Amino acid sequence: MTNPFFSASTLPYELPPFAEIREEHYLPAFERGMAEQLAEVEAVAGSAEPATFENTVVALERSGALLHRVENVFFNQSSADTSEGVQAIEAEISPRLAAHGDAILLNRPLFARIEALYQAREGLGLDAESLRLLERYRTRFLRAGAQLTEADQQRVRDLNQEIATAATAFEQNLFADTRAAALVVDSAEELAGLSPDAIAAAAENGRALGHDGSYVLSLKNYSNQPELALLDHREVRRRLLAASVGRGLESNRELVVRIARLRAERAALLGFESHAAYEVADQTAGTTEAVAELLARLVPPAVANAAREAEALAELSGGEVRAWDWAYWSEKVRRAEYDIDAAEMRPYFELDRVLRDGVFFAARKVYGLTFTERTDLPGYHPEVRVFEVFEEDGTPLGLFLGDFFARESKRGGAWMNALVQPSELLGQRPVVVNNLNIAKPSSGEPALLTFDEVHTLFHEFGHALHGLFSRVRYPFFSGLRVPRDFVEYPSQVNEMWAVWPEVLANYARHHETGEPMPAELVERMHAAERFGQGFLTVEYLAAALLDWAWHTLPAGAEPGDAEAFEAAALEKAGIAVEAIPPRYRTTYFAHIFAWGYAAGYYSYIWSEVLDADTVEWFRENGGMRRENGELLRRELLSRGGSVDPLTAFRAVRGRDPEIRPLLDRRGLTG
Structure with missing residues (x-):
């Protein structure tokens, strides 16, 4: 069998050869990739030559090329176009990858070489990026347990494999539960309030899922489904929310307790009082106290704001x-107070127009980028679109893939993945993909977005820009390889262009007539922006504080029943608002139990402090000026993890971040 992963792709930018890749290629590629990297690592660790930066650290950076190729493709597919075969591979390979990582990071001779270089670092003549790489490697090894006893290292290995297995089970259970919980109704009348195209999309979804003649509302990852704002039938709304918040109660309630216990035990072995303390020590926040203080500061004004909104609704x-x-009643208030109707706005947000005349237009104005669709280059699914990205002077930059529609084989939510990580050392340029979950329209009908989906498109493209602009020497620092509580910052900044007057006027045009969105509708939309911030902030903070409660547990603590623990945690935090469920409840909170945000969901609001401050900076400095874009790109977006993130922020803003713009944005200053 010729395995396409066994050699570098010959396609432009090393785009993976998706047309050649089959499920049966993955496991052999993983196995050979791990074996090759372990051999490369052993050659470094066992070398008789004295350690140098080149023969140790740079050699590690060059290792694992095959493994990285297959990981990037496989884990994108497992999220975006999975199957029973892919899920079986994921369940098998996840604990093996955890063990593989431990075999490297707990290799004592290898760590001894890194430690020797670190102790001699002042005399090595390293430039700033190389010195930071050495320091970060040492930190990574220490945080993995490189200095633990043999017995404790073995327990860490066991814990890492158990956690990886449980996290994969959580995600796969949730995937199945989310599909099984989709709301099926028998008549279009039950969907009264939805727009005709949304009802047609529900019928199309029913046909695709084997419910011919019925209408199916598939669930998004989060609690409050977007259709709740529009459905006139109260019982249908109740059923939809019940289906959403009930996910995982049977399949994941014991798993989450187990994962929390395992993480707490591992943190204690590594010298930390909780998993949260372990995670935050390597983030920009630095301490659990800093995170707790921020969240606690926001709770009272958010709850008070939500209470005022509740009075208006009642x-x-x-x-x-x-x-x-x-x-539903929030939407009624918007109509009554601001004359804003979500259904009235959707005809102005056609997907391709938002993408080309909104997202790409803003990237051209701010950064000078242009985009050419490459129909000759294959995606991993027929719906994936491939665009070549060029600098202002025509220099090729990389590839951007867009996978916008929901389907049965795709998990919920929206995300960005890197298929090729750029670095000067390996001579690779960026290939990135954005995934969304927009309802696919009936054949021949336009894909019309909600305003939330427009924001999501701009947000995820902010992640894509962060990956495309990466200009670092070492793969370790490439793209989004920055602290978790910094990674959302550039994407949140990019959301600003969705409502920037010049951009909005360019893309918000009626899909049938081409007429621009009326100026008075735009004005009303801006006036209504603050209404609902109480709900949104409480919804978010409840999820962030749930994450915090699960991961500040010390080793040996018994959380008990997952639902009871959740209720007690929300009550203790002062965020238990019965009418506002957390954005994610525990048993479907994949961010923290499957996707790497454990003790890190606070990062969205932490990053928003930086984001709101940066949006203010843009406004103070003339908005969509190329000079602004170039400064942000040069000092921050291109640097990846090669500089301290807050140093990069200061290089743009000229000072430390301030919280006031965030409080103003969310209406929390009263």
Whole structure:
């Protein structure tokens, strides 16, 4: 069998040869890739030559080329186009990859060489990026347990494999539960309130999922489904929310307790009082106290703001507003107070126009980029689109792949992956992909977005820009390889262009008539922006504080039943608002139990402090000026992890971040 992973791709930018890749290629490629990297590592660790930066650290940076190729492709597919075969491979390979990482990071002779270089670092003549690489390698080894006893190292190895196995099970259970919980209704009348194209999309979804003649609303990852704002039938709204918040209660409730226990035990072995303390020590926040202080500061004004919103909803509805009513009556308030109708806006947000005349247009104005669709280059699914990205002077930059539609084989949510990580050392240029979950329209119909989906498109493209702009020497620092509580910052900044007048005027045009969105509708939309911030902030903070509660548990603590623990944690934090469920409840909180955000969900609000401050900087300095884009790109977006993130922020902003712009944005200054 010729395995396409066994050699570098010959396609432009080393785009993976998706047309040649089959499921049966993955496991042999993983196995050979791990074996090759272990041999490369052993050659470094066992060398008789004295350690040098080149023969140790740079050699490690060059190792594992095959493994990196297959990992990048496989884990994108496992999220975006999975199958029973892919899931079986993931369940097998996840603990083996954890063990592989430990075999490198717990290699004592290898760490001894790194430690010797670190102790002699002042005399090595290293430039700033190389010195930072050496320091970061040493930190990575120490955090993995390189100085533990043999017995404790073995326990860490066991824990890492158990956690990887449990996290994969959590994700696969959630994938199945989310599909099984999709709301099926028998008549279009039950979907009254949705736009005709949304009802047609639900019918198309029903046909695709084997429910011919019925209408199916598939669930998004988060609690409050977007249709709750529009469905007129209260019982249908109740059923939809119940299906959403009930996910994982049977399949994941014991798993989350087990994962939390295992993480707490591992943190204690590594010298930390909790998993949160372990994680935050290597983030920009630095301490658990800093995170706890920020979250606690935001809770009272957010809850008070939500209470004021609840009063407005109750007044309009004339009765009790339950969790499945909140979004619906909020939409009514927007219509009554601001004359804003979400359905009225959707005809102005056609996917291709938003992409080309909004997202790409903003990237051209701010950064000078242009985009050419490459229909000759294959994606990993027929719906994937491939674009070549060029600098202002025509120099090729990289490839951007867009996978925008929901499907049965794709997990929920939206995300960015790197298929090729750029670095000068390996001579590679960036290939990145954005995944969204927009409902696929009926054949021949346009894909019309909600305003939230427009924001998501701009947000994920902010991640893509962070990857495309990466200009670092070493793969260790490439793209989004920055602290978790910094990674959302560039993507959140890019959201600003969705409502920037010049950009909005360019893409918000009626899909049938081509007429621009009326100026008065734009004005009303801006006026309504703050209403609902109480709900959104409480919803987010409840999830962040749930994450924090699970991961500040010390070793040996018994959380008990997952639902009871969740209720107690929300009550203790002062964020238990019955009518506002957390954005993610515990048993479907994949960010923290499967996707690497454990003790890190706070990072969205932490990053938003930087984001809101940066948006203010853009406004103070003339907005969409190329000079602004070039400064942000040069000092921050291109640097990846090669500089301290807050140093990069200061190089742009000229000072430390301030929280005031965030409080103003979210209406929390009262």
